[in-house]
Amino acid sequence: MHNSMIRALRARSLRHSLCVLALAAAWIQTPARAQEAPNAPAATQPAAGHATVREQIRYIRFRSDAEEDARRIEEWTAWTSVAIGLTGDLSLTFEAPLVYRETDGGPDDGTHSGLADMTLALKWRFFQKDYGPIDTLRVALLVGTELPSGDDQLSSDSVDPEIGLIATYIRGRHGFGGALRYKFTTGAQQDPINAGETLADQIRYDASYLYRAAPAEYAADTHGSLYLVLELNGSQETNGDSQLFLAPGIMYEARSWAAEFSLGLPVWQDLQDRPDADFIFRWGVRLLF
Amino acid sequence: MSRSNPATTLLTLLGLLAAGCQSGGAPRASETASSAPAATSAGEASLTTIALTDPAPLKSDSATLTVGGLGCPLCANNIENKLGGMTGVQSVSVDLSTGKVKVGFWGKDKPSPMALAQAVRDSGFTPTQIQTP
Numbered sequence: 001m002h003n004s005m006i007r008a009l010r011a012r013s014l015r016h017s018l019c020v021l022a023l024a025a026a027w028i029q030t031p032a033r034a035q036e037a038p039n040a041p042a043a044t045q046p047a048a049g050h051a052t053v054r055e056q057i058r059y060i061r062f063r064s065d066a067e068e069d070a071r072r073i074e075e076w077t078a079w080t081s082v083a084i085g086l087t088g089d090l091s092l093t094f095e096a097p098l099v100y101r102e103t104d105g106g107p108d109d110g111t112h113s114g115l116a117d118m119t120l121a122l123k124w125r126f127f128q129k130d131y132g133p134i135d136t137l138r139v140a141l142l143v144g145t146e147l148p149s150g151d152d153q154l155s156s157d158s159v160d161p162e163i164g165l166i167a168t169y170i171r172g173r174h175g176f177g178g179a180l181r182y183k184f185t186t187g188a189q190q191d192p193i194n195a196g197e198t199l200a201d202q203i204r205y206d207a208s209y210l211y212r213a214a215p216a217e218y219a220a221d222t223h224g225s226l227y228l229v230l231e232l233n234g235s236q237e238t239n240g241d242s243q244l245f246l247a248p249g250i251m252y253e254a255r256s257w258a259a260e261f262s263l264g265l266p267v268w269q270d271l272q273d274r275p276d277a278d279f280i281f282r283w284g285v286r287l288l289f
Numbered sequence: 290m291s292r293s294n295p296a297t298t299l300l301t302l303l304g305l306l307a308a309g310c311q312s313g314g315a316p317r318a319s320e321t322a323s324s325a326p327a328a329t330s331a332g333e334a335s336l337t338t339i340a341l342t343d344p345a346p347l348k349s350d351s352a353t354l355t356v357g358g359l360g361c362p363l364c365a366n367n368i369e370n371k372l373g374g375m376t377g378v379q380s381v382s383v384d385l386s387t388g389k390v391k392v393g394f395w396g397k398d399k400p401s402p403m404a405l406a407q408a409v410r411d412s413g414f415t416p417t418q419i420q421t422p
Contacts, residue, residue, distance in 0.1 A: 049411070088412070133358075133359055133388025135360075136358035212361075220387075258363060
């Protein structure tokens with residue numbers, strides 16, 4: 001009973017911390033990357049000399065029904081991303097996930113929180129063709145690395161390079177995105193839960209479609225757009241593990257802030273080295289003044 | 290008993306974060322300034338087209354840039370911030386429907402068409418035309 005109370009208090013405390021972190025990030029004054037789906041990257045970036053701060057809250061529930069490893073896991077992540085525009089077509093991005101994990105069953109029964117592995121990446125937009133006031137095609141190269149946080153349960157304690165290609169195409173009310181990323185894994189986490197945490201290279205592939213539901217046509221006084229989002233987010237690891245999520249969502253972009261919400265549902269999971277995911281909630285905010 | 294209810298927690302988060310989003314509704318300085326007469330009174334019929342590569346400072350009190358690739362409202366913010374930070378720029382107003390960016394100037398140190406065009410490129414967009422009254 002005493003342990004349950006302590007666990008509940010710690011969970012409440014971390015959730016409050018996540019809220020404060022999200023709100024703090026929201027108050028930072030920066031321009032933003034635009035037309036970027038909640039999960040898939042886009043070939044967009046902040047202007048030279050400016051920065052973008054994006055805060056996303058993620059909730060994932062995992063389950064494993066294997067007799068020797070029966071457990072339920074709930075994971076909250078406050079994912080912070082800061083991108084700095086170095087030139088008009090080159091940006092540097094730093095990502096840091098703060099994780100709270102609650103495990104019921106298995107060897108790691110209990111709660112754990114801390115900083116998971118971070119990411120540092122350069123995004124170079126090497127192709128851009130603007131067809132009109134709105135329509136555009138952009139392609140970017142991503143080169144980065146995962147950096148160890150040192151956490152005993154949330155870090156692989158390794159430096160894992162990553163390379164990727166990202167494309168974004170906007171035509172009128174329709175936005176299309178595609179991304180292919182490869183991570184060269186050099187170290188595994190002690191107890192892998194998420195994709196990319198085992199000692200196997202990982203291929204991530206994403207496809208996104210954004211439909212501008214309102215307004216149908218931009219006007220001189222347009223100050224916001226509502227988008228319906230549909231994404232496919234896949235992961236294939238060289239150990240054979242594969243996972244594919246379908247993620248419908250909604251996004252609102254104003255000139256000074258944006259908010260996004262997405263629900264990721266697994267449509268395919270073939271996992272040997274980690275538990276299945278039930279679903280993923282993502283809620284993100286970008287706020288500008 | 291200690292396990293949290295995801296739906297309740299999510300709704301709490303949404304409420305708190307939505308409250309933060311609503312506080313961002315106040316107009317920025319550039320948006321407020323964009324309604325200044327200096328940037329909106331230029332008549333389309335009397336505009337003169339200037340070369341994007343012209344290095345000489347502008348002499349007029351306003352200019353209208355035509356820009357490509359403005360896919361969404363947040364894109365406009367990139368240009369407003371970049372142009373708004375230039376010396377001599379008083380106001381910036383972006384019309385997403387036409388890709389027209391109206392820039393109002395003040396003082397003696399006005400930017401050149403070349404500098405304005407480069408600022409648009411640095412924002413991630415393509416300038417195609419600059420016109421002045």
